Amino acid sequence: MNTVLTIAVVVVLILAALVAGFVLRERLRRARLRRRFGPEYERLLAESPDHRAVERELTERERRHADLNVRPASAEMRRRYTHRWTEVQGRFVDSPGPAVMEADRLITSLMAERGYPTEGYRQQVTDLSVDHGRSLEHYREAHRVLERGVGGEAATEDLRLAMRHYRALFEDLLGDEQAGLPSDGDATAVPSPDPAPAPRPEARPTDARHPA
Incomplete structure (x- = not known):
């Protein structure tokens, strides 16, 4: 009887271990996914409270990303794209709509050069979420402006915000060494017209009897 009891206790301890x-492994996996995907993890969880479904989706994204040949931005690439961004940003004041569309194309070009597939917006978002989840919402917000249309349908303020959102993703894709990138607002802030000069005070007529 003692032997049977001992075996039962051992079995229970093994099962408990x-x-x-398993619980610890799941918690560690969940914490790792939450750290890696950041806001994207929370966004998916808000859409579907099923933790397992969300984590399966994110794990699948990781598998696909591992098969991609994603390369970090080289120093030469950073210099070249920083120059191109400065040009695009400089055109915003006179042509906000075309500048925003060009910023979108520049993001796509940078993604392609880094090794990301660019066959469609949805897939781009999915692939970017693995390493750039914290700036992904910027991409979504900028893209929403494009979907509404920049040919006169989007207000200038919306276009300005879209440029700032694109810039946030652009900096993230380039890395931490975007030396020389103009500060936010240098060109994306549309200047207000110069104020009209204040009227000059009218000259008071001089009384001829009392010369000045």
């Missing part, structure tokens, strides 16, 4: 190990 296995369950504890």
Whole structure:
């Protein structure tokens, strides 16, 4: 009887250890996914409260990303794209709509040169979420402006915000060494017209009897 009881206790302890190990492993995996995907993890969880479904989706994204040949931005690439961004940003004041569309194309070009597939916006978002989840919402917000149309349908303020959103993703894609990138607002802030000069005070007539 003692032997049977001992075996039962050992089996229970082993099962408890296995369950504890499984729970710990799941918690660590969940914490890792949350750290890696950041706001994207929370966004998916808000859409579907099923943690397992969300984590399966994110794990699948990681698998696809691992098969891509994604390269970091080289120093030469950073210099070249920083120059191109400065040109695009400089055109915003006179042509906000075309500048925003050009910023979108520049983002796509940078993605392609880094090794990301660019066959469609939805897939681009999915692939970017693995390493750039914290700036992904900027991409979505900028793209929403494009979907509404920049040919006169989007207000100038919307276009300005779209440029700032594109800039946030652009900086993230380039890395931490975007030396020389103009500060936010240098060109995306549309200047207000110069104020009209204040009227000059009228000259008071001089009384001829009392010369000045």
